[in-house]
Amino acid sequence: MSEYDTxxxxxxxxxxxxxxxxASAAHAQLKKVKxxxxxxxxxxxxxxxxxxxxxxxxxxxxxxxxxxxxxxxDLSHVKFxxxxxxxxxxxxGQEAFMENYLSQQRAxxxxxxxxxxxxxxxxxxxxxRDLATYVNIISALVQYSREAKVFVLIHKMDLIQPMTREDxxxxxxxxxRRKTAEAVAIMHKQKPEQGAxxxxxxxxxxxxxxxxQPTSTPxxxxxEPPINLQLFATSIWxxxxxxxxxxxxxxxxxxxxxxxxxxASLGLAIDADEILxxxxxxxxxxxxxxxxxxxxxxxxxxxxxxxxxLKSWKHTCSKYTGTPRNAEQFSDFEYKMGATFSMFAxxxxxxxxxxxxxPPGEARFNSAKLNVAAARSWFKFLxxxxxxxxxAGGARGMGASSGYGGDGVGAxxx
Amino acid sequence: xxxxxxxxxxxVSADTSSGPFRPRPVRYISPAALNLHRVYxxxxxxxxxxxxxxxxxxxxxxxxxxxRLLLMGQRRSGKxxxxxxxxxxxxxxxxxxxxxxxxxxKDSLSSFMEFQVWDFPGQIDIFDNPNFTFDMDAIFGxxxxxxxxxxxxxxxxxxxxxxxxxxxxxxxxxxxINIEVFIHKVDGxxxxxxxxIQRDVTIRIQDELxxxxxxNAPVNFHLTSIYxxxxxxxxxxxxxxxxxxxxxxxxMLTNLCRTCRFEKAYLFDVNTKIYIATDNTPEDMxxxxxxxxxxxxxxxxxxxxxxxxxxxxxxxxLEGEPWAQPLDDQVACEWAESGMVLAEARxxxxxxxxxxxxxxxxxxxxxxxxxxxxINMNVDVVVKGLxxxxxxTKPKEIVGGAPGLASPGLA
Numbered sequence: 001m002s003e004y005d006t007x008x009x010x011x012x013x014x015x016x017x018x019x020x021x022x023a024s025a026a027h028a029q030l031k032k033v034k035x036x037x038x039x040x041x042x043x044x045x046x047x048x049x050x051x052x053x054x055x056x057x058x059x060x061x062x063x064x065x066x067x068x069x070x071x072x073x074d075l076s077h078v079k080f081x082x083x084x085x086x087x088x089x090x091x092x093g094q095e096a097f098m099e100n101y102l103s104q105q106r107a108x109x110x111x112x113x114x115x116x117x118x119x120x121x122x123x124x125x126x127x128x129r130d131l132a133t134y135v136n137i138i139s140a141l142v143q144y145s146r147e148a149k150v151f152v153l154i155h156k157m158d159l160i161q162p163m164t165r166e167d168x169x170x171x172x173x174x175x176x177r178r179k180t181a182e183a184v185a186i187m188h189k190q191k192p193e194q195g196a197x198x199x200x201x202x203x204x205x206x207x208x209x210x211x212x213q214p215t216s217t218p219x220x221x222x223x224e225p226p227i228n229l230q231l232f233a234t235s236i237w238x239x240x241x242x243x244x245x246x247x248x249x250x251x252x253x254x255x256x257x258x259x260x261x262x263x264a265s266l267g268l269a270i271d272a273d274e275i276l277x278x279x280x281x282x283x284x285x286x287x288x289x290x291x292x293x294x295x296x297x298x299x300x301x302x303x304x305x306x307x308x309x310l311k312s313w314k315h316t317c318s319k320y321t322g323t324p325r326n327a328e329q330f331s332d333f334e335y336k337m338g339a340t341f342s343m344f345a346x347x348x349x350x351x352x353x354x355x356x357x358x359p360p361g362e363a364r365f366n367s368a369k370l371n372v373a374a375a376r377s378w379f380k381f382l383x384x385x386x387x388x389x390x391x392a393g394g395a396r397g398m399g400a401s402s403g404y405g406g407d408g409v410g411a412x413x414x
Numbered sequence: 415x416x417x418x419x420x421x422x423x424x425x426v427s428a429d430t431s432s433g434p435f436r437p438r439p440v441r442y443i444s445p446a447a448l449n450l451h452r453v454y455x456x457x458x459x460x461x462x463x464x465x466x467x468x469x470x471x472x473x474x475x476x477x478x479x480x481x482r483l484l485l486m487g488q489r490r491s492g493k494x495x496x497x498x499x500x501x502x503x504x505x506x507x508x509x510x511x512x513x514x515x516x517x518x519x520k521d522s523l524s525s526f527m528e529f530q531v532w533d534f535p536g537q538i539d540i541f542d543n544p545n546f547t548f549d550m551d552a553i554f555g556x557x558x559x560x561x562x563x564x565x566x567x568x569x570x571x572x573x574x575x576x577x578x579x580x581x582x583x584x585x586x587x588x589x590x591i592n593i594e595v596f597i598h599k600v601d602g603x604x605x606x607x608x609x610x611i612q613r614d615v616t617i618r619i620q621d622e623l624x625x626x627x628x629x630n631a632p633v634n635f636h637l638t639s640i641y642x643x644x645x646x647x648x649x650x651x652x653x654x655x656x657x658x659x660x661x662x663x664x665x666m667l668t669n670l671c672r673t674c675r676f677e678k679a680y681l682f683d684v685n686t687k688i689y690i691a692t693d694n695t696p697e698d699m700x701x702x703x704x705x706x707x708x709x710x711x712x713x714x715x716x717x718x719x720x721x722x723x724x725x726x727x728x729x730x731x732l733e734g735e736p737w738a739q740p741l742d743d744q745v746a747c748e749w750a751e752s753g754m755v756l757a758e759a760r761x762x763x764x765x766x767x768x769x770x771x772x773x774x775x776x777x778x779x780x781x782x783x784x785x786x787x788x789i790n791m792n793v794d795v796v797v798k799g800l801x802x803x804x805x806x807t808k809p810k811e812i813v814g815g816a817p818g819l820a821s822p823g824l825a
Contacts, residue, residue: 274719293728302718309714316707320700321758328757332783335712335752339741340720357719359732361744 036252037087037112041101041137042119043130044069044093047155050236051119052076052090055245055282058325060315061236072097073109081279081286082351082383083254102136110144115248117151120176122168123159131179138183142227149228151248152176158235169233176231184227242304242311246284253286255381263289266375270368273341274357276306277348281326283307283314286352294357306355310345336365344369349376350383480528481558481656486580488573489514489536491565492598492640497521497533499640500649500686506640525683525771526690526804527657529558539576554584558656559592566611566637567599574615578622585628593633594652595619601639608637643703650689658807663691666803670796671695671776674789677761679776680705681768681800684713690772705775708763712752712773749797751790755783762786766793768800 040048050064056078070092078086089109091101101109118137124130141148152173160168232244253259259277266289267275273294277287285303299305317329334344341357342365348354358368485493495509501521519533532553554560562580564573577595584591597615600608612635623631636648654660667679671693678701680689687706733740742748749767756763759780766774774797782789 293725296722296725297719298722299718305714305718309711313707313711316704317756317758320704321756321761323758331755331757331760333752333754335715335750336745336747337716337720337750338748339745343715343719359724359728360741361732361737362746363737363744364732 035085035087036114038089038115038117038248038252039109039113039141040088040090040117040119042093042153042155043121043124043133044095046093046119046121046124047236048093048117048119049074049090051153051155051234051241051245052088054236054241055284056088058281058311058315058318060312064236069094072100080249080282080351081253083381084252086252098133098136102140106140107144110140113141113145113148114252115149115151116141117153117248119153119155120172122154122156122172127175131175134176135179135183138180138227139187142184142187149251150180150230151244152180152229152231153234153244154231155234157233157240158237165233169231173231177229180227180229239301239304239308242284242307243301245282246304246307249279249282249284249286256287259287259379259382260289262375262378263287266372266378267291269375270356270358270371271364272356272358272368276303276355278307278310278353278355280328280347280351280353283311283353310353310355334365334369336360336362344372346372348372349379352379352382480522480530480556482530482532482556483558483652484532484534484553484560485563486534486560487536487563487596487598488565488568488576491536491563491568491573493533493536493563494519495640496563496596496598496638496645497531500645500688501531509640523686525685526769529653529656550587554588554591557588557591559594559652560584561594561596561652563596563598564615565599566597566608567602570611570615574618574622578619581619581623581631581633582626582628585631591632592652592655593631594648595633595635596638596645596648597635598638600637600644601641612637643699643706646687646706647699647702649686653688654690657690659803660691662803663800664694666796666799667691667693668695670792674776674792675779675782676776677701677779678705679774682706682709682773682775683771684709684767684773685771701777704763705777708754708765708775709773712750712765716750746790747794753783753786764789764793766790766797768797769804772800772804774800 040052042048047064049067049070050059050061053059053064053067054061056076070090072092074090074092076088076090078088080086091097091109116137118134120130120134138150141150154169154172154176157165157169230247232240232247234240234244250256263275263277266272272289273291274297275289276285278284279286284307288303290297314329315325317323318325318327321329323329328347331347332344333346334342336342337360339360342360343355343357344365345353345355346369354372356368356372358364485497487493492509494512494515495504495506497519498504498509498512499506501523514537515533515535517535521531521533523529523531560580562573562577564570564577581593584593595615597608597612600611603611616635619633623629623633634651636644636651638645638648657663663681667681670676671679676693678695678698679693680702681691682689682705687709689702689705729741732744737744747766749769750765750773751767752765754763755761760783761780762778762783764776764778764786768774774793778789
């Protein structure tokens with residue numbers, strides 16, 4: 001779980017900033033802190049808007065066929081967990097737009113970026129050119145927002161023969177890493193003073209890119225590229241998309257350490273094997289806890305599979321009930337598989353669902369359900385702005401006033 | 415053909431009955447599994463080419479008492495795709511890669527009842543073949559239903575003509591065969607156009623038959639597509655006709671629905687998601703879809719969390735203090751049971767496994783989630799009744815011998 005640790009740097013700072021303030025100051029601070037600018041870029045037709053629609057608008061994979069080309073930049077604000085808003089910049093990928101982003105709009109597009117998601121089409125014929133564009137983008141990003149995290153998605157992997165997928169991905173990943181390092185190194189040479197100042201406090205964030213530090217890199221000024229790069233192989237036709245987006249989201253969630261500690265104590269208290277916390281609309285896994293026994297589960301991809309299963313189930317429900325896709329579709333679920341295991345999923349806080357998998361046994365099951373209901377108040381802070389947990393009550397009030405919508409205070413179970 | 419199946423009698427038998435403990439997942443198929451499937455398909459086809467008379471199949475020796483479904487129709491009308499999607503869980507999009515069938519392919523469906531599915535190559539006319547005469551009795555003797563597939567997106571006049579010829583042939587010797595016409599590949603057509611086609615086909619067949627003096631032939635029509643639930647629904651209807659004493663089953667479900675205030679209840683074959691019985695309220699595609707998808711959800715969850723063995727320490731800890739009871743005694747029901755409340759009108763859906771193959775799925779009326787305990791007791795009684803029912807109807811020799819089974823008394 002190295003990426004868990006990397007994120008901790010950001011959240012305590014924001015959390016600490018919350019407590020001494022008056023409501024209005026907190027409100028203002030809230031607005032500033034919680035918006036995260038996310039750039040979604042890549043060549044035209046690589047599938048940026050498709051994946052966005054699937055993750056945040058509950059499209060089915062086959063529905064994305066009717067999406068047209070994105071013109072210029074499609075801005076959307078995605079509410080996530082009440083206290084985090086993603087400012088999603090879906091950037092049309094046609095060359096004319098790309099040039100525009102890199103020249104006239106350069107400062108506008110690339111400043112204050114929290115995350116850059118760059119999508120490569122694996123089937124693309126002109127890889128060199130794709131990489132050249134990518135390098136330009138990375139240079140611009142390094143110039144204006146050094147702290148931004150970069151996620152590279154090698155997309156449309158379903159078009160590759162299953163046998164060779166891993167090799168193809170590894171090959172492309174190495175290539176992308178090398179190019180990234182080169183681009184960063186060049187930027188370093190150009191602007192050494194800027195690189196030294198803001199790059200230094202970010203060096204620790206090297207979960208996945210440092211081991212493949214290529215040999216051919218023309219000696220950068222710092223020993224490692226100050227870019228936090230992660231690569232994923234994705235396809236909209238299976239759960240791999242959820243895996244990638246869950247890691248993207250995971251790094252953005254404020255108060256993550258608090259969530260994790262509390263989830264762990266809840267898990268131990270109710271004797272669960274696994275607990276997953278989902279965001280309400282996207283059903284991405286926000287956080288999870290697994291017992292030692294649960295770790296023996298051979299399905300390493302189970303988290304994204306759960307997202308996928310529940311999401312398509314939601315779709316079935318909306319078809320049946322005739323309610324909008326983004327509406328809440330189910331509230332309680334329980335499943336007891338004889339003497340093998342039991343599980344239940346329920347609406348947890350306003351913005352989350354919780355799924356608990358646990359050992360069989362009626363008594364155990366019922367008490368766990370009650371305990372989970374009782375633990376809701378621990379997690380109330382998920383609905384409000386960023387404040388420490390002991391101020392959860394105040395947090396809820398602010399959440400409502402910050403225009404989150406009426407349901408900020410609507411949690412009926414208190 | 416009869417000699418071929420007689421030759422087969424000896425060797426293949428085991429793999430039909432020893433299915434996996436839990437059903438395979440449906441939506442998620444790992445690349446490895448898919449590949450394995452492809453290799454298996456290829457081998458089978460190669461074997462067929464090498465030795466045409468000996469069809470490698472999975473049927474067990476005693477074909478007696480096992481209803482047979484015949485899939486026939488013009489070439490490229492979609493017969494093999496149908497059987498792959500319904501009986502082998504091939505994703506519909508993968509059917510593009512299926513090769514044309516050269517010989518009769520036999521599949522067997524082992525569930526609460528044993529079925530055989532025979533997929534006929536479309537290019538062979540079995541009634542008028544100069545090279546090879548088919549043993550009609552071997553093919554049609556044990557037949558449960560003849561499924562004739564018509565490609566609705568193609569010119570279907572020839573298909574209809576061949577179907578008419580087939581019906582006329584069969585009508586003489588085997589008048590009781592159900593003939594089910596699947597008007598297939600309707601997914602790309604508008605609703606109105608579908609109905610037009612269905613009407614047109616119906617009229618053409620009936621006119622032709624009555625010209626030939628055949629009245630009231632048992633012909634039914636279904637609009638189907640492999641890209642949605644319609645193919646499963648159509649198969650459900652076909653298979654229901656083959657179930658002995660279906661009326662009893664339906665009465666049990668109807669009774670359950672009335673007692674527990676269910677809107678709709680289905681008895682599913684979990685492996686194929688064909689429903690073998692439902693209560694007597696009007697058919698409703700939407701509720702079938704949601705129930706069938708619910709079965710999928712449960713199967714998927716079971717695969718992820720229920721398909722791997724837990725450690726001994728885990729079991730010991732759970733059976734120790736303060737529980738001090740074997741795990742089997744800590745649970746109320748040894749089979750899967752599940753419920754989910756839909757947000758809209760708080761309408762619950764419930765699922766209960768009956769045995770390895772069957773599951774009862776029902777949509778309940780709004781607000782009945784609070785009464786779940788009573789409902790579970792009622793469902794228990796019905797499940798016991800169902801188990802008894804299949805116990806009794808299984809051996810075919812005493813097919814008529816189940817008069818004592820009245821609908822079970824519900825609480």
